[in-house]
Amino acid sequence: MTRLCRTFQTAPAAVPRDDTAKYLRSGLTAEGFATPDWLVPDLEDGTAPDMKDAGLDNVVDLLPEHAPGFGGEVWPRVEWSYDDAGLRDRGREQIDRLADGVGEHLDGVVVPKVGRLADLERAATAVADAEREAGLPDGSLGLAIIVETARARSDLREIGRFGADSRLTALVFGPVDYTAELGGRERDGERPEWTGLLEALSNEASANDLLAVGGPFDRLFRERAGVTFYNGDAYADRVEQEAHLGLDGSWSLHPSQTEQANRIHMPGVDALRRDVRRIEAFQDAKRSGTGAAMVDGQMVDEATFKNFANTVETARAIHDQAPDQAAATYGDELLDRALALDTSW
């Protein structure tokens, strides 16, 4: 079954306001296309040092009420660093508290700033320990990591292979810390694109059945001629580029980003209609025994067929997890055809 992470939306677990859980609550009660596939209550860089305890309390308080009705998965980001034992201790305490307090409402935890493979293994052990202590089923808590250190990039292949057979579920790019660690410098206001890293992230995820997710885009708004507005073109361009390279999803910092990225990482209605029709035609030809199937004037080989099937299977996964989004995008008639299809070659 195709796993989805079209959108990885971080929300500060606590902010210095009367309602410290404002953004967390807002994420957990999002509806329609503003619902992220993964909501990431952020106990790391998104929450101020003196609010981290409040943030952890907020997550433990809100999940029992809101998680059951929330449409996506819940993956808190804890503190961690390959080169800071104190941060790792805090991370372990956070994981323990989360597993013990709201483990049944969590899909996993997100661990930042992992270093080489051995550090990832430490993080995986911390999750396994917390899971067992909390009496949760073995493997019920997933692990996602932010790839944002030179060491993790250096070990990415081994990290991916570890993921092929472990609770590791997703590789998420962290460009701000990564650029700082390499000493990279903005040019014309832009960080390097790190295309080589993104290619490798997409490849290692595919080679090991993991999800790959791009980094945050923080120029949420821009100003022109005295008016400030949502920077929707620049974000959509970024997300389209990430889809181009085969990333499964994009990072979101705002419900509008979530709406856009959810849509961009869905197969479009025309693509789904086309590929449903192609598979139907192919299966008809197979049944009628005419052998090589020509569809749309092209011979369909197994590689081409797999592309058609991917489109359909992603649409089905979206239907499973976010039926309202699937229905709004595809309509009931096309969706029924997609669900009825035999996608085997």
Add this chain to the structure above:
Amino acid sequence: MTRLCRTFQTAPAAVPRDDTAKYLRSGLTAEGFATPDWLVPDLEDGTAPDMKDAGLDNVVDLLPEHAPGFGGEVWPRVEWSYDDAGLRDRGREQIDRLADGVGEHLDGVVVPKVGRLADLERAATAVADAEREAGLPDGSLGLAIIVETARARSDLREIGRFGADSRLTALVFGPVDYTAELGGRERDGERPEWTGLLEALSNEASANDLLAVGGPFDRLFRERAGVTFYNGDAYADRVEQEAHLGLDGSWSLHPSQTEQANRIHMPGVDALRRDVRRIEAFQDAKRSGTGAAMVDGQMVDEATFKNFANTVETARAIHDQAPDQAAATYGDELLDRALALDTSW
């Protein structure tokens, strides 16, 4: 001796026409610049499922007549997949039949969709078994692979090292399957360029004395203002970019592509004349004992000299394999000078 694969031309082994071997025969009887360095009778995606038996028959039938007079090497592509045991069984049967039936006319076989190193080793074993069963000399059948899975990309360094001391001869990029496996999506009608992968392919080939070849370019024709014509600029641009990155050759789907890629992957006549002259001047200086040789106002160091020598050695290899192409490009006088040269530092 420099091995050539300027052009890797696939031809369907059988097509649904009266003459099912039309394209295969056409490839095997090509002349002049339309002769590919490697002709690849395609039993995989280029031949329809119900025509694969006919395709294998065609290869076995035609090679004894046409291979002896054909100017290039012959490398059939068989079926295979790292994740489909049935396809691997079919691939083994095809390799056995080819080795047994026309082994002495083959230079090797091309195996697609290999996965990690262990899967490549399976493919190499299949070729070794077939070679032995057919009573062919040890190592007479080469192996080339299509690099088109995330697993092969992940293991590319180990795959290259395996190639340093085995029958593995060439690494060929397969962008369609690769992009599908990573879930990459076209943008403005284009697949990702996968520059990081191409750099790595070129590097690992050079590090292990293998050949590196780019992927197919399937927009053979284009239409403008009602007229459809051969898309020769776009293909030549692609091939020039592949030569830029140090790939040894390009994939061809059509005799016109072969003509272009053969020429682009040859040293030009001006480059050969210049480098022949430089080596002659350098060797004169060495003989006259003046020490450091200045040629064209530049001091010639060993690195620069190696560049000159590469040009000359590639031209010599083309002269060996395709003397008509070498003569037509360079003329007899320049060619004689190139053949007479001492290319040692």
Add this chain to the structure above:
Amino acid sequence: MTRLCRTFQTAPAAVPRDDTAKYLRSGLTAEGFATPDWLVPDLEDGTAPDMKDAGLDNVVDLLPEHAPGFGGEVWPRVEWSYDDAGLRDRGREQIDRLADGVGEHLDGVVVPKVGRLADLERAATAVADAEREAGLPDGSLGLAIIVETARARSDLREIGRFGADSRLTALVFGPVDYTAELGGRERDGERPEWTGLLEALSNEASANDLLAVGGPFDRLFRERAGVTFYNGDAYADRVEQEAHLGLDGSWSLHPSQTEQANRIHMPGVDALRRDVRRIEAFQDAKRSGTGAAMVDGQMVDEATFKNFANTVETARAIHDQAPDQAAATYGDELLDRALALDTSW
């Protein structure tokens, strides 16, 4: 302590002139921004075969007089090649002679054309042997390598890890030999950018606390409308791109290139003033116990703080090694604030 190599300036150790040491002497007596962080007397490709002995004599003769007053480090480049035992023997003799004759004036040696990890280990052993024979303190001679072979690129990760705990100090890109070895070809007069390699060089250097340096830019001058002038825009663009990707320094072939690259690889005065102010504000907030610090309207997290601290620490290192450059760039008042700062989080 941050180690600097903003500029890696090669100078031929001997040239065919009356004063064979002209460029070497000029490098060793450079002042102000024309002083390279590393001066590299070149016994390899920059010195003609018949002048190599004179070059070695020049280095041994000049260092005792000039090295003590020289503002940068001294790293001669010797001969070497992974595939030529004769060159490696010559390299060992050169290293021995340098260590024995002027070891106390050297910071290390630069070894070109290393191959796989095992060849780097041979080079490191040669330096260790020479160091011991010369009675120099253990580890006093560093090792830098030119990454310019397919084998070194293939083993870059292992080479980096070797550097984490050895005398290996810097990874320097060598694009001319690298492009030749891969068989890459100029296009529109340009070599490939090898972005994937540069990303990896920057990453492996950061993962293992090594320095990463870009390759030489040899179009020193250009001509327009009959006038020839220093090609300063093209070089500065190149150096800015290298800083963008996180390289620590750039190769220089000329004092003007050194002046530019020294400045580009320094934090600018505005950046230093801004980051000093931010750290001061952050430390004030920490002392006043207000918790999360807002600076310039943004919350300062640890990742952001580390960026500020990097700026300050690089400026301090420049102040240590080239106090005149630091004073000229930043002024005394800002420099005093930078030196007084607490850069811990």
